Amino acid sequence: MTSNSRQAILDRVRAATLADTDRYEDVPRSYIRTGTLDSQSRVHLMTERLHEYGAEVVECAPADLPHIVVRQLQQSGRHHFVAPPGVPEEWMGNSVSWLIDQNLSHEQIEQCDGVLTAASAGVAESGTIVLHHGPTEGRRVISLLPDFHLCILRASQIVETLPEYFALSSDPPRLATYISGPSATADIEMTRIKGVHGPRFLSVIIVRDDS
Amino acid sequence: MSGPVMDPRFAPPFPEAALPILQNTQLRKNVAHATDVIQAKRNHLVAEKKDWQELRTSAAGIRAHVLANLASYLEEFETNCTAAGGVVHWARDAAEARQIILDILREEKASEVIKIKTMTSAEIQLNPALEAAGITAIETDLAELILQLGEDEASHIVVPALHVNRHQVRDIFARRMGLPQLADDPEALTAAARTYLRKKFLSVPTAISGANFLIAETGSVAIVESEGNGRMCLTLPKTLIALAGIEKVLPRFSDLEVLLQVLARSATGERLNPYNSLWSGVTAGDGPQRFHVVLLDNVRSEILGRKVERQTLQCIRCAACLNTCPVYRQTGGHAYGSPYGGPIGAILTPQLEHMRHAQSLPYASSLCAACYEVCPVKINIPEVLIDLRAQVVDQEREESRRWFDPMYIGMKAANFAFGSGARFRMAQRFGKLGLRLFTGKDGWIRKLPSLGARWTLSRDLPAMPDQTFRQWWTERESGRGKEETR
Amino acid sequence: MRASLFITCYNDTLFPQTGRAVVRLLERLGVDIDFLPAQTCCGQMHANTGFRGEAYSQAKRFVQLYRDTECVVIPSSSCVAMIRDQYAGLFEELGNEELRRQLAALLPRVFELSEFIIDKLGVDDVGAHFPHRVAYHASCHGLRGLHIGERPFKLLSKVRGLELVPVANLDRCCGFGGTFSVKNAEVSTAMLDAKLIDLLATNAEYCTALDNSCLMHVGGALHRRNLKMKPIHLAEILASTEASAT
Numbered sequence: 001m002t003s004n005s006r007q008a009i010l011d012r013v014r015a016a017t018l019a020d021t022d023r024y025e026d027v028p029r030s031y032i033r034t035g036t037l038d039s040q041s042r043v044h045l046m047t048e049r050l051h052e053y054g055a056e057v058v059e060c061a062p063a064d065l066p067h068i069v070v071r072q073l074q075q076s077g078r079h080h081f082v083a084p085p086g087v088p089e090e091w092m093g094n095s096v097s098w099l100i101d102q103n104l105s106h107e108q109i110e111q112c113d114g115v116l117t118a119a120s121a122g123v124a125e126s127g128t129i130v131l132h133h134g135p136t137e138g139r140r141v142i143s144l145l146p147d148f149h150l151c152i153l154r155a156s157q158i159v160e161t162l163p164e165y166f167a168l169s170s171d172p173p174r175l176a177t178y179i180s181g182p183s184a185t186a187d188i189e190m191t192r193i194k195g196v197h198g199p200r201f202l203s204v205i206i207v208r209d210d211s
Numbered sequence: 212m213s214g215p216v217m218d219p220r221f222a223p224p225f226p227e228a229a230l231p232i233l234q235n236t237q238l239r240k241n242v243a244h245a246t247d248v249i250q251a252k253r254n255h256l257v258a259e260k261k262d263w264q265e266l267r268t269s270a271a272g273i274r275a276h277v278l279a280n281l282a283s284y285l286e287e288f289e290t291n292c293t294a295a296g297g298v299v300h301w302a303r304d305a306a307e308a309r310q311i312i313l314d315i316l317r318e319e320k321a322s323e324v325i326k327i328k329t330m331t332s333a334e335i336q337l338n339p340a341l342e343a344a345g346i347t348a349i350e351t352d353l354a355e356l357i358l359q360l361g362e363d364e365a366s367h368i369v370v371p372a373l374h375v376n377r378h379q380v381r382d383i384f385a386r387r388m389g390l391p392q393l394a395d396d397p398e399a400l401t402a403a404a405r406t407y408l409r410k411k412f413l414s415v416p417t418a419i420s421g422a423n424f425l426i427a428e429t430g431s432v433a434i435v436e437s438e439g440n441g442r443m444c445l446t447l448p449k450t451l452i453a454l455a456g457i458e459k460v461l462p463r464f465s466d467l468e469v470l471l472q473v474l475a476r477s478a479t480g481e482r483l484n485p486y487n488s489l490w491s492g493v494t495a496g497d498g499p500q501r502f503h504v505v506l507l508d509n510v511r512s513e514i515l516g517r518k519v520e521r522q523t524l525q526c527i528r529c530a531a532c533l534n535t536c537p538v539y540r541q542t543g544g545h546a547y548g549s550p551y552g553g554p555i556g557a558i559l560t561p562q563l564e565h566m567r568h569a570q571s572l573p574y575a576s577s578l579c580a581a582c583y584e585v586c587p588v589k590i591n592i593p594e595v596l597i598d599l600r601a602q603v604v605d606q607e608r609e610e611s612r613r614w615f616d617p618m619y620i621g622m623k624a625a626n627f628a629f630g631s632g633a634r635f636r637m638a639q640r641f642g643k644l645g646l647r648l649f650t651g652k653d654g655w656i657r658k659l660p661s662l663g664a665r666w667t668l669s670r671d672l673p674a675m676p677d678q679t680f681r682q683w684w685t686e687r688e689s690g691r692g693k694e695e696t697r
Numbered sequence: 698m699r700a701s702l703f704i705t706c707y708n709d710t711l712f713p714q715t716g717r718a719v720v721r722l723l724e725r726l727g728v729d730i731d732f733l734p735a736q737t738c739c740g741q742m743h744a745n746t747g748f749r750g751e752a753y754s755q756a757k758r759f760v761q762l763y764r765d766t767e768c769v770v771i772p773s774s775s776c777v778a779m780i781r782d783q784y785a786g787l788f789e790e791l792g793n794e795e796l797r798r799q800l801a802a803l804l805p806r807v808f809e810l811s812e813f814i815i816d817k818l819g820v821d822d823v824g825a826h827f828p829h830r831v832a833y834h835a836s837c838h839g840l841r842g843l844h845i846g847e848r849p850f851k852l853l854s855k856v857r858g859l860e861l862v863p864v865a866n867l868d869r870c871c872g873f874g875g876t877f878s879v880k881n882a883e884v885s886t887a888m889l890d891a892k893l894i895d896l897l898a899t900n901a902e903y904c905t906a907l908d909n910s911c912l913m914h915v916g917g918a919l920h921r922r923n924l925k926m927k928p929i930h931l932a933e934i935l936a937s938t939e940a941s942a943t
Contacts (some may be wrong), residue, residue: 027276
């Protein structure tokens with residue numbers, strides 16, 4: 001039945017577009033593709049945007065990362081963390097308890113009040129953290145249920161503009177989550193309230209692997 | 212209590228539907244406040260974006276290109292989505308879409324579904340059909356939750372409960388969530404919703420969503436949101452059904468670099484919305500293991516074939532046109548009697564009804580073109596409104612009732628009068644005589660009959676002057692001894 | 698410089714003083730004005746209400762009437778917008794090659810009044826005197842259709858004695874919209890109420906615009922509510938001198 005519908009719909013669509021000869025290459029694209037900022041300025045802009053959203057941001061040198069992670073975990077006030085299977089051991093420390101996500105149930109993840117992930121990219125213009133959900137970022141559920149998300153982003157992963165991010169990935173990701181601030185609603189009288197569903201607290205460590 | 216009628220087949224015509232809303236000062240204040248806030252944010256970010264016009268041009272170009280090649284992009288999407296583990300269904304109309312979804316839900320033995328806001332599901336009247344089949348639909352967008360619990364209807368595409376204020380929300384939640392002590396500040400209300408919905412997210416195994424974009428190149432679906440209920444519904448359940456109009460396709464993943472930029476700024480005045488989610492079919496171990504896409508035609512293929520109207524389908528549902536519309540500002544969305552209100556609703560709704568219903572909507576506009584100016588995909592809404600008005604009139608030309616319609620008679624008479632200078636002068640003479648009856652001693656007209664009464668409802672009219680311009684001109688020219696020209 | 702005045706159907710009938718002012722003004726600026734009495738209407742009212750065939754016949758008359766004129770000046774931005782935005786589409790659908798050709802040749806010679814003075818005559822000081830506080834209302838067709846931009850402001854800024862006061866929400870429609878004002882009278886009135894709040898906040902004595910259509914709507918409410926502010930077309934301000942009365 002639905003295959004008849006399929007044919008009927010495609011036939012109608014084709015009949016409606018018979019005379020059209022638009023080519024994809026002819027779509028005008030004069031918008032800004034590449035940014036002009038250097039790495040330092042990109043990091044600065046990314047930080048500014050993250051702060052605008054109420055996210056916490058700290059920078060560190062690559063060698064200092066493990067100890068900064070431990071410090072941020074301690075300061076989070078959260079005690080039960082979930083982490084994706086690919087996250088390096090040295091990030092994890094003993095100050096909090098850890099569940100590694102090897103097919104955890106939702107209930108188990110729900111018991112965790114924090115999550116630690118890496119990231120695939122950052123877009124400075126919009127303060128966006130990009131997750132492609134590989135082994136160091138984890139399944140989508142683990143960065144969704146816990147209330148506190150600690151995210152490790154390398155400076156070398158930060159681009160200035162959104163088109164630059166799309167230019168990075170030669171192969172589109174199968175899964176992606178673009179986080180540009182903690183969840184929010186303005187549905188009640190346009191008053192912005194943070195944290196409806198999804199983590200209410202985002203903390204980012206920018207690793208200065210660019211100098 | 213049932214809410215406003217949002218079915219175009221039964222909704223009262225716009226001028227009638229607007230009347231009670233115009234009396235509702237609270238609602239008008241809420242609408243004005245909400246649209247002012249979003250517009251201010253939007254304008255600020257648009258001013259900041261130096262390549263805004265170039266982005267608009269590209270966004271319009273991409274959308275127009277997709278529509279011109281829709282069949283091949285739909286097939287490409289289907290191939291890639293299927294290869295990724297999704298199941299693609301095709302629905303010719305609303306009834307078929309409802310049936311497909313019900314069949315899937317029955318197979319799943321679903322008694323409840325969690326829903327992400329989708330105007331498309333309101334378009335196909337899905338929730339009543341679910342209810343009739345004994346399936347509880349739980350709206351998870353805060354605004355949709357407010358409306359569902361309050362037995363109300365959406366009045367805006369992006370901020371559907373903008374006509375409801377905090378006190379009204381508090382009353383609804385207190386009653387329906389059993390929280391009599393609930394405070395009315397937005398924080399408390401949002402927290403109440405978070406708790407109420409969390410239980411559902413973690414327990415209901417089936418979800419229904421819409422789609423902001425379908426990516427042909429990868430067979431992916433993109434959802435743009437702020438609250439996180441989308442991520443919940445896309446990630447936690449076992450089965451996910453995405454309902455999408457066939458026009459939602461984009462050619463390539465990278466086309467999102469344009470559309471996401473213009474959508475967020477236009478819809479909520481943000482550089483990007485808090486959460487954008489993209490997924491392709493089914494991914495082992497991550498998220499729903501059964502994924503269905505229901506592609507909905509429902510008159511879109513017909514609209515596609517009309518030269519002027521096709522651009523209607525470029526819409527990305529940002530609602531910037533609603534936020535800027537001076538008519539919408541006064542009436543909110545309910546006056547349009549459709550899930551799609553405001554300027555886009557005025558052109559989309561009657562077309563979805565094959566121009567058999569909602570014929571008053573193309574006239575619910577002063578043609579100020581503010582909508583066209585802000586539309587991120589450059590839909591020339593005034594142009595479509597005018598073309599739809601011509602279609603409505605052409606329908607009327609076939610009907611005998613037209614001779615009882617003062618507007619129709621007036622238009623035919625005026626056209627006759629405009630046929631020559633001599634006829635026009637004659638009409639001016641008759642007009643002057645006729646209007647004398649209604650002209651007060653002070654040279655003003657305060658009450659006219661028939662259609663004129665609609666003018667004099669709130670405005671006086673100056674009396675017709677003693678001399679028309681052309682009379683003055685003729686006098687002046689003969690005074691100068693010039694020959695009267697043809 | 699010769700120009701033919703297209704007065705517009707509603708100015709001719711209800712606001713002849715605007716036409717007289719245009720004549721006085723342009724003659725003062727050295728323009729040789731003529732008026733073709735066969736003129737009636739540009740077709741906008743019919744086109745915008747959905748009476749396309751009727752609009753087409755009016756558009757055809759207009760194009761044929763002005764075929765041989767040097768310039769056409771029109772004191773109404775909505776009528777000019779009609780000609781520029783909709784005539785081509787009407788002739789595409791209902792006209793023929795000849796008409797389309799005539800239209801293409803005519804379009805560059807059609808001017809709204811402030812466009813004519815600024816662009817064609819190259820003048821912004823027309824020697825006017827109007828010692829009053831004035832608020833300028835931006836008619837939508839002029840604003841968005843013609844991209845009239847700064848032209849009316851430039852002209853008003855050179856009028857001696859005139860105090861121009863800015864209006865909040867300048868780009869928001871007054872609610873006239875042609876037949877919208879009667880088909881949706883209550884909504885039109887609600888929009889009018891909002892516009893009046895912004896206009897009255899200026900404490901201006903006069904409200905001016907490029908279009909008497911908006912002014913008829915705004916002015917009609919001003920009079921109904923016994924308010925002091927008066928509507929006046931831009932032409933009448935520009936035509937005023939120390940020597941004359943409007």
